[in-house]
């Protein structure tokens with residue numbers, strides 16, 4: 001593959017700095033050079049031309065802002081159809097909307113169409129890496145991986161494990177563990193893919209299924225664990241009733257070997273001090289899903305407390321309980337959640353957290369997250385011209401920080417002009433390519 005050189009405004013966060021603000025780098029006239037799908041260098045345009053770069057080979061994106069591909073740490077592939085469903089909290093939401101939507105994935109053709117639509121929608125929103133719940137059907141999870149391979153996306157996913165308190169159409173009592181093993185052998189560490197052992201949450205798996213899931217984590221190195229934890233008070237009470245031997249909710253996973261440094265726990269709103277400390281000690285990750293937490297009335301995550309304890313975290317859209325796949329919309333809700341707790345989540349912190357920060361929490365920072373030489377060239381081209389209100393606001397911004405904060409508060413997929421994975425354009429707003 002030949003080299004490519006993009007000329008644009010470029011922003012990202014460099015590794016190895018003490019604070020997120022110090023890590024921020026912005027070059028208002030830069031050339032980002034790629035080779036074989038990887039970053040070769042990022043320098044001011046004047047320096048690139050001094051090095052002998054032929055201007056006729058440059059792909060001109062001047063005026064636009066190039067930014068690393070966004071990372072969504074928690075999202076459900078089968079739930080696009082139920083975004084914005086009215087009036088329920090977690091447990092009723094699952095029974096009323098989620099389980100019927102996921103049951104429809106029993107059809108191979110339907111699941112394929114929906115999985116394709118899901119990945120295309122991620123790219124349209126500028127998301128190039130995501131940690132994804134599939135359904136409990138093996139074919140649906142396999143399709144997701146196959147489609148992600150085609151688009152060269154970094155997808156960490158797993159088939160949902162659930163063998164109790166689940167409708168018959170989703171109950172994987174007979175096949176759950178064997179299907180998971182097959183998927184791990186077929187897709188884990190293939191190309192850019194990773195497998196996450198994915199119990200929906202403790203309450204829908206028997207202790208035996210959780211124990212066998214933990215055995216898989218032992219059997220195959222490098223697996224992630226992806227599940228939900230401590231989202232809603234009624235859910236916590238219900239779960240503790242199902243696991244009378246567990247000391248708390250986190251212990252329902254710990255006792256079966258499902259709490260590792262690569263565990264990703266969505267929500268974690270109502271943790272006890274002890275649970276929070278054990279997560280900090282393990283180095284596992286909290287997926288912060290503000291849109292979903294507000295929408296289902298689950299509660300406000302205390303982000304400041306997680307930060308003070310050095311707990312790994314990464315924002316997640318949690319679609320379909322979250323109301324948008326846009327990580328900008330997710331960060332706008334995150335800002336409001338912190339404001340309600342007398343704490344302000346800055347634009348630089350927030351954008352760090354959906355790029356290099358999330359990559360670090362997910363143990364992917366050697367591959368993605370910024371434009372350091374050798375990293376995989378996942379990036380987005382942002383331009384507010386398709387979003388009139390945002391473009392008006394941006395024209396009045398005096399600094400890049402102000403502009404980025406306007407993106408966070410107002411942007412959606414209209415801001416994303418192009419999405420590239422491994423140096424290849426896989427989406428353009430104009431062509432709506434997919």
Ligand SMILES: [Zn+2]
Pocket residue numbers: 074075076228266318
């Ligand atoms: Zn979720």
